[in-house]
Amino acid sequence: MLNLKDKYIKLVNESENKLKNIYNQIDENCYYNSKKVLDAFHEYNICESDLNGTTGYGYNDEGRDKIEKIFAKILDSEDALVRTQIISGTHAITVALFAVLRPNDTLLSITGLPYDTLHDIIGIKENKSSLKSYNINFEMIDLVNNDFDYNKIEEYLNNKNIKVVHIQRSRGYSLRDSITIDKVEKVIKFIKNINKDIIIFVDNCYCEFVETITPTTVGADLMAGSLIKNLGGGIAHNGGYIAGRKDLIELCAERLNVPGEGREVGPTDNANRLFLQGIYLAPSVVASSLKTSILTSIVLEKLGFDVSPKYNEKRADIVELIYLNNEDNMIKYSEGIQGAGAIDANSLPIPGDMPGYDDKIIMASASFVQGSSIEISCDGPIRKPYVIFQQGARTYEYGKIALINAISNLNE
Secondary structure (H helix, E strand, C coil), rough: CCCCCCCHHHHHHHHHHHHHHHHHHHHHHHHHHHHHHHHHHHHCCCHHHCCCCCCCCCCCCCCHHHHHHHHHHHCCCCCEEEEEECHHHHHHHHHHHHHHCCCCCEEEECCCCCCCCHHHCCCCCCCCCCCHHHEEEECCCCCEEEEHHHHHHHHHHHHHHCCCEECCCCCCCCCCCCCHHHHHHHHHHHHHCCCCCEEEEEEECCCHHHHHHHCCCCCEEEEEEEEHHHHHCCCCCCEEEEEEEEHHHHHHHHCCCCCCHHHCCCCCCHHHHHHHHHHHHHHHHHHHHHHHHHHHHHHHHHHHCCCCCCCCCCCCCCCCEECCCCCCHHHHHHHHHHHCCCCCCCCCCCCCCCCCCCCEEEEEEECCCCCCCCCCCCEEEEECCEEEEEECCCCHHHHHHHHHHHHHHHHC
């Protein structure tokens, strides 16, 4: 049952009235990105037959091939791989890294320690299937004041044989700021001026359609993300994408599927319709998610909690951090988000072990798609300083209801 206390409804409504100018800018970006999507649909003449998928090997899947052209067009990339066989953003990143790195190559992260689920993949944690197990090296440069450490980057590139530079735009479970596209553009130009042959890979999860240009627009060679986040629009049941240079996408297709067959195989079953509906709705859903995050930011700050980003700061992704100070508050807030969802709303989030994480994780996701991060959800590791990471909202109205429910549960 919803627990929408009148005083918190009033607080949220009063806060909302201060956000009109910010919301107007989000709406302008949404219009721009929506037209970009529609132009791509028209350019590749999407028709009803393209909604039908294939079975078995997936040969001659015209709808799948058009979807990949649409994603490439929307993301300003030479090519794209968009598949149901990619099970998560982590999997998309894994496919891309294993596709372009070879034994004795070096991967350099310039945004510090990557997201927790990549630790086994890279070999930060010992794993017999990691990049490290194939003698692929890993180096790392921390950010300085939420920006790139240009001096150290130059030193590494001039003195070490770096094959791939890794940029993680969203913060993951770290407390640093997410990376805006203007910072990505600046560092790409800097790196390419030192060595134009270095492959620049961007983890773009949670960032799609937040701005009007993409990492590949500004020179990234590869980027990847999940379709149960932004670009799936809350419609796609699973899947992921990799976009970028055509020669690198071919390598990714062969790594995902079979050398010699690459992108020619891969059945889509019922996914074509869902992928097309998802990307069609994605600009609007991302706009709703952004508005919900901004509203959350201003309201929780009024309630005395530290938040990041602040409501009036520039955003790179759909994630809002709330410093809830203790485990009990994390549980109460998560219960409020869960209780305002559509599916399993009567379930209680309980901190527990999850694959790829060292700390217990609490997660609220009363969603139509398991683990969806574009429907209203929140999660976080149970560790100091007790931060909840909130993201998503398929519509702004559902996001607003979830926020009221969460703060009512937290404070009563």
